[in-house]
Amino acid sequence: xxxxxxxxxxxxxxxxxxxxxxxxxxxxxxxxxxxxxxxxxxxxxxxxxxxxxxxxxxxxxxxxxxxxxxxxxxxxxxxxxxxxxxxxxxxxxxxxxxxxxxxxxxxx
Amino acid sequence: xxxxxxxxxxxxxxxxxxxxxxxxxxxxxxxxxxxxxxxxxxxxxxxxxxxxxxxxxxxxxxxxxxxxxxxxxxxxxxxxxxxxxxxxxxxxxxxxxxxxxxxxxxxxxxxxxxxxxxxxxxxxxxxxxxxxxxxxxxxxxxxxxxxxxxxxxxxxxxxxxxxxxxxxxxxxxxxxxxxxxxxxxxxxxxxxxxxxxxxxxxxxxxxxxxxxxxxxxxxxxxxxxxxxxxxxxxxxxxxxxx
Numbered sequence: 001x002x003x004x005x006x007x008x009x010x011x012x013x014x015x016x017x018x019x020x021x022x023x024x025x026x027x028x029x030x031x032x033x034x035x036x037x038x039x040x041x042x043x044x045x046x047x048x049x050x051x052x053x054x055x056x057x058x059x060x061x062x063x064x065x066x067x068x069x070x071x072x073x074x075x076x077x078x079x080x081x082x083x084x085x086x087x088x089x090x091x092x093x094x095x096x097x098x099x100x101x102x103x104x105x106x107x108x
Numbered sequence: 109x110x111x112x113x114x115x116x117x118x119x120x121x122x123x124x125x126x127x128x129x130x131x132x133x134x135x136x137x138x139x140x141x142x143x144x145x146x147x148x149x150x151x152x153x154x155x156x157x158x159x160x161x162x163x164x165x166x167x168x169x170x171x172x173x174x175x176x177x178x179x180x181x182x183x184x185x186x187x188x189x190x191x192x193x194x195x196x197x198x199x200x201x202x203x204x205x206x207x208x209x210x211x212x213x214x215x216x217x218x219x220x221x222x223x224x225x226x227x228x229x230x231x232x233x234x235x236x237x238x239x240x241x242x243x244x245x246x247x248x249x250x251x252x253x254x255x256x257x258x259x260x261x262x263x264x265x266x267x268x269x270x271x272x273x274x275x276x277x278x279x280x281x282x283x284x285x286x287x288x289x290x291x292x293x294x295x296x297x298x299x300x301x302x303x304x305x306x307x308x309x310x311x312x313x314x315x316x317x318x319x320x321x322x323x324x325x326x327x328x329x330x331x332x333x334x335x336x337x338x339x340x341x342x343x344x345x346x347x348x349x350x
Contacts, residue, residue, distance in 0.1 A: 002156050009183045013173060014163035016191035020198040022220035028205035029216060040334050043301045044203040045232050046292040047329035048196070050302040051309035051322045052225060053285050064314055075279065076286060083287040084349055093131045096283025101276030 071103040113243075125247025128234060132226040132248070133255040135281035139167055140256050141270055144263015147174045154264040161257040165221065168319060169193045170260075196322045200228040207235040211242055222249025226281060229288045236291075296346030297333055305329030 033041070057076050060067040067073075075096060083092040113121070140161075147157045152174070164170055169190040176186045201223055208216060219242065227249050234240035262270075293299050309325035337344040 002153070002159065005183060006152075006156060007159070009173070009186060010160045010163045012183060012187035013160070013169060013190040016187055017164050017166050017169060017194045017197075018221065020191075020195055021201050021223040022217060024198055024202035025205045025208065025216050025220050025223075026213065028202055029208045029211060033206070036334065038206065039337060040330050041203045041206060043298065043330040043333040044199050044326060045229065046289070046298040046302045047305040047326040047333070048199060048203075048225075048322065049229055049285055049289040049292060050305035050329070051325040053282070053289060054306035055309050055313035055321060056282070058310055059313055063317055066310075066314060072279075072282065076282065079283055080286050080290070083290040087287075087290065089131060089284065089287045092287035093134070093280055093283040096279045096286070097276035099276070100279035100282075104273065104276065 071100060071107060074107070075099045075103050121243045122247055125244045126251055128230060128244070129227075129248045129251040131280060131284040132230060132252045134277065135226065135284060136167075136252060136255045137259050138273070138277045139281075140259025141263035143167065143170055143174070144260045144265070146171070147260070148264040150174050150178045152177075152264065154261050157264040158257055158261045161260045164190070165253055165256060166190070166194050166224065167256070193319055196225075196319070196326075197223055197228075199323060199326055200225070204228060204232055204235075207232070207245075208242055215242065215246070219246055219249065222246065222253055224249075224252070226284070227252055229285065233288055233291045290349075293348045295344075295348045297337055297344040299348055300336060300343075301329045301333035304332050 053076075055064070057070075057073045058066060058068060060070060078099060079092060079096040082095050086092070143161075144154075144157055147160075147170075148154075152160075160170055160173070164173075172189055172193060173186050176189065201220065204223065208219065211219075227245075231240070231245040231248055235245070289302065293302060305325050305328070308328045309321050312321035312324055333344075
């Protein structure tokens with residue numbers, strides 16, 4: 001049994017999550033963008049990926065605290081170097097999992 | 109941009125999409141299971157969990173929603189929180205729009221549903237490399253969506269029985285993100301932008317709770333990168349790693 005309020009909650013969350021996904025796609029893909037905006041958007045992926053990755057490697061807990069010695073970070077170093085060298089997505093994912101598993105076993 | 113695809117083409121689109129999507133699918137399994145277990149503990153049925161995963165399809169917002177439900181928060185508060193947590197998709201949707209020029213609005217609207225941190229990063233790299241189109245990208249979106257929905261429901265059905273942290277699977281998405289970041293470092297300017305974003309994100313994340321650091325740091329870094337490109341074009345043109 002699902003309560004009506006719960007359905008309302010999911011619908012509400014769905015709508016506010018959909019709008020930021022939809023509006024720029026809808027607005028921007030139908031026109032030619034000014035050069036500066038194209039150049040700015042071109043830098044966004046490198047920026048977003050860095051902003052997603054680094055805090056989850058060097059901070060722990062809630063509220064977050066700086067941590068420069070943890071398994072996530074230790075594993076990330078060789079995995080990143082491996083990715084730079086091989087540029088293999090599948091290989092990087094598998095190596096990351098293996099090293100993370102080993103780190104959990106031996107470093108705790 | 110019509111639907112006149114032959115069966116052979118359709119198979120190849122599906123194959124390419126699935127082949128590209130596997131790291132995301134793998135990464136979604138532990139997160140989806142964990143979400144399902146938590147949601148079940150908060151009193152949600154597997155059907156209710158599936159409903160949320162289908163309608164929302166956003167991991168972090170769903171985790172927060174379940175936590176807030178546990179504290180007795182109201183619908184408005186949870187919806188408002190989901191909105192702020194997912195504002196980062198504005199940037200991703202903008203960046204990917206460059207590759208979906210002129211696509212029919214109906215398909216754009218369907219595509220928008222599947223934009224996540226993961227599908228965005230993966231599709232963007234593929235688009236730039238070439239040999240990628242909106243149909244393959246859409247396949248990635250929907251295959252990963254199916255994995256997400258299924259993992260959360262399975263978690264709600266009895267995820268506690270599945271051993272957590274098996275085979276380092278928790279690291280699958282981090283591994284993927286690291287490699288996708290490497291693909292983005294196509295020149296010195298991108299490396300500088302990434303470094304600025306990293307530093308800004310770490311600092312902001314330590315000072316401000318929540319995940320607003322993603323958007324703030326990305327905007328700061330891309331703007332700084334654009335400034336560098338204009339002010340010091342010689343520096344900006346330098347080569348990246350390899």
